[in-house]
Each structure stands twice: as structure tokens, then as C-alpha cells.
Amino acid sequence: MPAEFSFLDPSACPSFDHRSAARDALRGLAVGDAFGAQFFVPDNLPGLRERRSPAAEWPWTDDTEMACSVFDVLRRRGSVDQRELAHGFAHRHDFDRGYGPAMNRLLRLVREGGRWQDLAAELFDGQGSWGNGAAMRVAPLGAWFAVDLAEAAAQAGRSARVTHTHPEAVAGAVAVAVGAACAARGRVRPVTGAQLLAAVEELTPEGRIRSGVAEARELLGQPHAEYAAHRLGNGRRVSAADTVPFALWCAARHLEDFAEALWACASVGGDVDTTCAIVGGIVAARVGTAGIPAAWRAASEALPEWVREGEPGEDLSRAGLGRDVTPLRRPEPVPVPELVWTPGQWQRVRHGVRALSMDEKWDAYLEGDQLTLHRSGTGRAIFRVTVAEDPTGRRPVAALVESDPELYRRGGDETESAFLELFLRAWYMDDSRPELWNRYQELRRAEEAAAKAERTT
Incomplete structure (x- = not known):
């Protein structure tokens, strides 16, 4: 990766707030979406040629509605919970916002109890959708994970596969x-803009999108949006390959000027609400809400109340659990799981894990260098992990487990360490390899067999 995009350490840049950046990207996406959608109205086309803003109010479309669900999941979970995202899309689905027929059907079936995994994979005779819907909603996610470009890419993939x-x-x-x-x-x-497109090209998987981004980088010196759209597409085919490279070209060409980026994007027609949503989200991630023209913000439809855009959230703390929680009563050391967190994963550790349903059994929060894992039903601390930083990143360096039999039925040291590693990898690294579970199960079975043999002797 280019040296200038080595990771951004939030502790070294206290002025950077990933939550605010994501909120600004959402606002820019919504304004871009609403602005672009006005040029599907024939009466507004003369104003486009004259760069005269359409009359208010500007309603937004499905692009914004889905982006709001992405932002909501990030704010509550700190990363992409695919099940929650799928159900957020389905239960907030407004048929009149301009969804395509395939997505209308998929979201309706999810509401009726269908499995999003199967429904998304079955679209278009089993090849899945290659439309631009996953790209149009994802700018807030990218801003959220700005500390770690690789994590932004991975989380974007998780968000996309819910529907595409x-x-x-x-x-x-x-x-x-x-x-x-x-x-x-x-x-x-x-x-x-050149640096931005270079990083995008490097992290985008091989294929038509990556080739389009490479061409967009070659065209950065081209001043005419019409020519760039001729080469890259303008979303008219509603495919990701026909949409994303041109939108990235517009954003990279006008990274410091929200209005200029949107006028250039809208001027070439095509799927103009979606291309403008993408451009608006990216540029607003850079210039912030203050960089969006005030008149455009006022003309655009407000975001839905459930987004609570004025409450971006905060990292979970012991006090934030809102109920009594108890520390370890009889802590004993166990072997430390061998893992290292990337900057994006460390941001997730700092965010914390809160049980949001009866099916979720654990809460976790970081205070200083201590990560504590509580049982959500009782508030009892079961594990405490000390974290430190070394040249490779942040890692666990010590671990304790509750050993009072009245509070926790503790296994052997290796078993408890394996159990702890399961959680740390699944929660913060999206690593749920079967071999991790199998190793824990084998250790449990060996303990149970040894205990049974001891009882029979």
C-alpha cells in the first residue's frame, strides 16, 4: 500500500473522530442522492444545464434509506452485523423510495421470514446481483473505518453480501x-485525488471495477465530465461496473468542493441519484457537513428520526451498561491467546460489545488497558484481558479468568484460553474458523473424560 496511506492511529490524531466522519458522509450521501434525484424530473433539466438548483423540497431515495441502516448498525455494533443489517434493510423498506424489483422482492421475503443469505445468492439465476446498490450506501462505512483501509474494505464486503x-x-x-x-x-x-484512486485500485479485487478505477486515475487530468462518463459509464446500466469508476473520478477530481463535484456528476445523466449519492458521501467525508452548501442541506429531505444523527454514540464503558456489574472475585491467570489487532480491529475493541437481545450472553468494554468480558444476564466479570502495544500492533499480553466456583464453572487453563480466543477473534476480527471451535470442544471433551476417569477410580 502507498506509504502515505499507512494506518492512521487515532491516538496520534486526537482531532479525528470516526463517528463524526461517518455522520458527515451520511449527510453528504443523502444530499447528493436528493439533489441527483431531482434531475429525473424533465422540468428541472434546464436548471441542470444552467447550474440552477431545483426548487425545494428534495426527497431522497432508497440509496439514503439503506445508508441509514448501515450507519445505524455501525453506531450500535461498531462493525457490520450482517443479520442486523439485513433485517434493518427489510423492516425499514419503503417501496416508494425507488428500489428495483429484485430488491423489493428480496426485502419483502426477509420480512416474511426468509433467509437473506439464500435470497441474495439466488438472485439472477444464482449469479447474485451485480447492481450498484451495495456501492451506493457504503460511504459512511468507509469513513467509519478510516483508521484502517483494509478493514474498511473487509467490512464493505460484508455489508455488500447481505444483498449483492x-x-x-x-x-x-x-x-x-x-x-x-x-x-x-x-x-x-x-x-x-490521485492518491485516493491509487489506494482504491490497490485494495479493490481484480475485475471490471478495478480496471475502471485504473482508467479513472488515468483520466484525472481530463476536465470534461462528459468524456470521462463516455469512457467510464454513468450508471445508465445500473451495474456497479458502469457506476463506481465514474463516481470515484468525480469525487477525486473535486475532493475539496462538494458543489462542483455534484454538478459535474449530475451533468452527464445516467443513474444520477446513485452516482451523486456516492460522490456526495465521499466528498463530505473529506469536507464535513460544513462543506455542503447550506441551501442544499435545507432543501434536502431530513434524515429519518430513527437515525438520531445528532447522537453518533460513544464507546461502551462499565457505567454505560446501566446496571450493576461485578469485578472478578477470584482471578487466576490463563495462557494469553496469540493474536494481534489491526487499527480497525482495535477501534472495534474500543467500541465495546453490548448484548442487545436475550440470545446474546456477553458484554465487553475497554477501560485503559483492561478489556473486561461480563456475562450479560448476571453482570459478572468472567475474563479480564490486559492489552499492550508493540511494533506489530495491539495485542493481549495477560489474561485472567473467574475461578470462584460459585460464580463460574471454570475449565482448565488451556480450555479457558481457547474459549477466550473464540470470543476475541469472532467479535473483533470476524474470524469464526471451525477449527477454533473444534479445538475448544476437544479440550472440553478431554477434561470431561479425565474427570470421569478420576471419579471411577
């Missing part, structure tokens, strides 16, 4: 998220 499983649709979401992450980094270190 075709590799090109996933690549489109990755490209937009990385673009928004780079733009958000411009708040603390200058970023050029």
Missing part, C-alpha cells in the same frame, strides 16, 4: 468504502 453477492457488486462497495476512508483521512493529512 456477485463479485463485481462486492468490488464496487469495496472501492467506494476505501475511497470514503481515504477522503476522511484528508481531515488530518492532505490527500490528493
Whole structure:
């Protein structure tokens, strides 16, 4: 990865707030979406040619509605919980917002109890959708994970596959998220359009999207949006490959000027609400809400109340659990799981894990260098992990487990260490390899067999 995009350490840049960056990207996406959608109205086309803003109010479309659900999941979970995201999309689905027929059907079936995994994979005779819907909603996610471009790419892929499983649709979401992450980094270190597109190209999977981004980079010196759209597409085919490269070109060309970026994007027609949503989200990640023209913000439809855009959230703490929690009563050391967290994963550790349903059994929060895992039903601390930083990243360096039999039925040291590793990898690294579970199960079975043999002797 280019040296200028080595990770942005939030502790070294206290002025950078990933929650605010994501909120600004959402606002820019919504204004871009609402602005672009006005030019599907024939009476507004003369104003486009004259760069005269349409009359208010500007309603937004499905692009914004889905982006709001992405932002909501990030704010509550700190990363992409695919099940929650799928159900958020389905239960907030407004048929009149302009969804395509396939997505209308998928979301209706999810509401009726269908499995989103199967429904998304079955679209278009099993090849999955390669439309631009996964890319149009993802800029806030990229801004959220600006500290770690690789994590932004990985989380964008997870968000895309909830509805779009075709590799090109996933690549489109990755490209937009990385673009928004780079733009958000411009708040603390200058970023050029060429640098942004170079990072996007490097992290986007091989295919038509990546080739389009490479061509967009070659065209950065081209001043005419019409020519760029001729070469890259303008979303008219509603595919990710026909949408994302041109939108990234517009954003990279006008990274410091929200209005100019949107006028250039809208001027070429095509799927103009979606291209403008992508451009608006990326550029606003750089310039913030203050960089969006005030008149445009006023003309655009307000975000839905459930987004609570004025409450971006905060990292979970012991006090934030809102109930009595108890520390370890009889802590004993166990072997430390061998793992290292990337900057994006460390941001997730700092965010914390809160049980939001009866099916979720654990809460976790970080205070100083101590990560504590509580049983959500009782508030009892079961594990405490000390974290330290070394040249490779942040890692657990010590671990304790509750050993009072009245509070926790403790296993052997290796078993408890394996159990702890399961949680730390699944929660913060999206690593749920079967071999991790199998190792824990084998250790449990060996303990039970040894205990049975001891009882019979």
C-alpha cells in the first residue's frame, strides 16, 4: 500500500473522530442522492444545464434509506452485523423510495421470514446481483473505518453480501468504502485525488471495477465530465461496473468542493441519484457537513428520526451498561491467546460489545488497558484481558479468568484460553474458523473424560 496511506492511529490524531466522519458522509450521501434525484424530473433539466438548483423540497431515495441502516448498525455494533443489517434493510423498506424489483422482492421475503443469505445468492439465476446498490450506501462505512483501509474494505464486503453477492457488486462497495476512508483521512493529512484512486485500485479485487478505477486515475487530468462518463459509464446500466469508476473520478477530481463535484456528476445523466449519492458521501467525508452548501442541506429531505444523527454514540464503558456489574472475585491467570489487532480491529475493541437481545450472553468494554468480558444476564466479570502495544500492533499480553466456583464453572487453563480466543477473534476480527471451535470442544471433551476417569477410580 502507498506509504502515505499507512494506518492512521487515532491516538496520534486526537482531532479525528470516526463517528463524526461517518455522520458527515451520511449527510453528504443523502444530499447528493436528493439533489441527483431531482434531475429525473424533465422540468428541472434546464436548471441542470444552467447550474440552477431545483426548487425545494428534495426527497431522497432508497440509496439514503439503506445508508441509514448501515450507519445505524455501525453506531450500535461498531462493525457490520450482517443479520442486523439485513433485517434493518427489510423492516425499514419503503417501496416508494425507488428500489428495483429484485430488491423489493428480496426485502419483502426477509420480512416474511426468509433467509437473506439464500435470497441474495439466488438472485439472477444464482449469479447474485451485480447492481450498484451495495456501492451506493457504503460511504459512511468507509469513513467509519478510516483508521484502517483494509478493514474498511473487509467490512464493505460484508455489508455488500447481505444483498449483492456477485463479485463485481462486492468490488464496487469495496472501492467506494476505501475511497470514503481515504477522503476522511484528508481531515488530518492532505490527500490528493490521485492518491485516493491509487489506494482504491490497490485494495479493490481484480475485475471490471478495478480496471475502471485504473482508467479513472488515468483520466484525472481530463476536465470534461462528459468524456470521462463516455469512457467510464454513468450508471445508465445500473451495474456497479458502469457506476463506481465514474463516481470515484468525480469525487477525486473535486475532493475539496462538494458543489462542483455534484454538478459535474449530475451533468452527464445516467443513474444520477446513485452516482451523486456516492460522490456526495465521499466528498463530505473529506469536507464535513460544513462543506455542503447550506441551501442544499435545507432543501434536502431530513434524515429519518430513527437515525438520531445528532447522537453518533460513544464507546461502551462499565457505567454505560446501566446496571450493576461485578469485578472478578477470584482471578487466576490463563495462557494469553496469540493474536494481534489491526487499527480497525482495535477501534472495534474500543467500541465495546453490548448484548442487545436475550440470545446474546456477553458484554465487553475497554477501560485503559483492561478489556473486561461480563456475562450479560448476571453482570459478572468472567475474563479480564490486559492489552499492550508493540511494533506489530495491539495485542493481549495477560489474561485472567473467574475461578470462584460459585460464580463460574471454570475449565482448565488451556480450555479457558481457547474459549477466550473464540470470543476475541469472532467479535473483533470476524474470524469464526471451525477449527477454533473444534479445538475448544476437544479440550472440553478431554477434561470431561479425565474427570470421569478420576471419579471411577
